[in-house]
Amino acid sequence: MTAHADELTPYGGVQADAAWAEEVRRLARQRDAVLLAHNYQLPEIQEVADHTGDSLALSRIAATSDASTIVFCGVHFMAETAKILSPDKTVLIPDARAGCSLADSITAEQLREWKARHPNAVVVSYVNTTADVKAETDVCCTSSNAVDVVSSIPADTEILFCPDQFLGAHVKRVTGRENLHVWAGECHVHAGINGPELAERAAADPDADLFIHPECGCATSALYLAGEGTVAPERVKILSTGDMLTAARSTKAKSVLVATEVGMLHQLRKAAPEIDFRAVNDRASCRYMKMITPAALLRCLREGVDEVHVDPETAARARASVQRMVEIGTPGGGE
Structure with a gap:
């Protein structure tokens, strides 16, 4: 389990x-990273990175890269996914x-117990999960293809969706599927972006587009605002991080209210500098x-720490659930 953030310096x-x-890039070349x-x-x-994106897109880049070492600047499950897809490469995370x-909100043991209560169900897990959970999963999904993954499963088959x-x-609402059971997990950051806050911001800027990540606590509220006519329905866009960048390049809006982790604003502002993006x-x-x-990245490159390992058997089972997702269709913008 992850230590509480307040305990970590x-x-x-x-x-x-x-x-x-310059030193980071020199060390990366020296390490073939x-x-x-x-x-x-x-x-x-x-x-300073060679590539920026969502975790699944980055893991795919890692798998096709000629580099022998992957330095994954993200959180631990993301580096695990890179290792799952690139088992023969060295994967480092600057701070393990x-x-x-969100990944911590379900364990492999909890998932096994849930499966035991629903023996005929298909397990669909978000890519934001640990390798152990992916190994217990039938098919993974991203936030941009979760609806497609669920829709590909026969309508009379029970589904366990986590975490x-x-x-x-969101998936249940779009598919109208009653036999979809949802695990009560959440990302504490996205859960904290709430409906009243969104309504207040939208009222103050009625012409703004709303880019809403489906992990957010305000996703239902955004659709409600559209349904009530408070916000024009075409302005409400439920998007993965990758899809936000695509939408940023095509929107005609002068301002966009963004409901996701604030780091995303950097890429959005680079993609469309003429638009006012606000959290x-x-x-x-x-x-x-x-x-x-910056210190963690330098330490990682100098010392070759912290290396990420995934048990080969676990990795093989987890890889199968990711590959099934890819076979269903293009995973799109990842998480």
Whole structure:
């Protein structure tokens, strides 16, 4: 289980200046490493990385990269997924203490117990899960293809959907599927972006587009606002992080209210600098994501720490659930 964020002191004392960036890149070349940064990382980490994106897209890049070492600037389950898809490569995370409240909200043992109560059910797990949970899963999904994955399963088959209750509620609403059981897990950051806050921000900027991540506590509220006519329905977009970037490049809106972790604003502003992107909740910052500091990255490259290992048998079973997802259709924008 992840230690509580308040108990963790990130590595510090290093300034992210030009000399730091040059040293990071030099060490990466020396280590034959590709640097991957999740969209929720600190801007200076995103800027020094070879690739920035959502966790699944980055894991796929890692799998096709010629580099022998992957440095994954994100949280632990993401580095695990990279190892699952690239078992022969060395995978490093700059701080192994960077966990995830959502991935921690279900364990493999809890999933096995749930499956025992529903022996004929198909298990659909969000990619934001540990390797152990993926190994107990029939098919994984991302936030952008969860509806397609669920729709591909015969209508009379029970489904156990885990671990995110808000994404599960979104999928249930879109598919109208009554035999979909949803685990009561959540990302503490996304859960904290609530409906009243969204309604207040939307009322103050009625012409803004709303980019809402389906993990958010306000996703239902956003659809309610559209249904009530408070916000024009075409302005409400339920999107994964990858799909937010695509939407940013095509929107005609002058301002966009964004409901997801605040690190995403950096990539959105780079994609469409003429648009005013603002967070629905300025405090929606993941302490675990922000543990990947300039000092942590430098330490990782200098010392070759912290290496991520996944038991080969677990990795093989987990890989199968990810591959089944890919076979159903393009996973799109990941989480």
